[in-house]
Amino acid sequence: MATSGRYCICEHCDFRDVVFANLSEDDIQELCNHKEEHSYRKGEIIIHQGEKISYFKYLKSGLVKVYRKTSDDDEQIITITKPFEFVSSMAIFEAEKYNFSVSALEDTVVCVVNLDYIKSLLINNGRFAIGLLTKIAGINDKIIRQCLDIRQRNLTGRVAYVLLYFAKEIYSSHLFDLPVSRKEIADYIGMSTANVIRTLSDFRNDGIIKVFGKTIEITDIGRLELLSSRG
Secondary structure (H helix, E strand, O other), X not given: OOXXXXXXXXXXXXXXXXXXXXXXXXXXXXXXXXXXXXXXXXXXXXXXXXXXXXXXXXXXXOOEEEEEEOOOOOXXXXXXXXXXXXXXXXXXXXXXXXXXXXXXXXXXXXXXXXXXXXXXXXXXOXXXXXXXXXXXXXXXXXXXXXXXXXXXXXXXXXXXXXXXXXXHHHOOXXXXXXXXXXXHHHHHHOOOHHHHHHHHHHHHHOOOEEEEOOEEEEOOHHHHHHHHHHO
């Protein structure tokens, strides 16, 4: 079950440099009065599709997946993202309800700020407004580019792309625990679970990766990059 609390530590938060750098000390103190930190265990849902939008949210620590439920109850994973690269989308300013869900892939902390307060900052502080909108636009652009990059690849290239994404962008290591299941990888890249399992097996047999349950070690980064680029 998610836990929450009010913590006034915005002056020491790395996210201040990302979005809130243009706020005065008085504004930062006022922000603390409108902010809470919510902790989620792995697997807990942070945002429910169809939930009313009442807060501006950003990921302070952990890892999340953003996804949409289809009519036949399958998942369409939009992105998997890390701290400071997930903030509420532009939809919070024009929609009443979320069109997607967000769940924790690791133990995660999310900061939530009353949306009316964020809107008041946008109206009264032009530099803050430009900074926030620039950040959200950059994140949305990255998601679109990832979707296009994945779609233009074949099966082998898509699996290679995702492994490289975890290694380079998420964990900065050639050795990491996959935070998602084979099925979730399949949902993310638009392929079947059986094809993902077979491709990972091929990579292992070819000496490109080693697999120990959920742990992946990339042993030939050059070949994996070549497969991704040629895919």
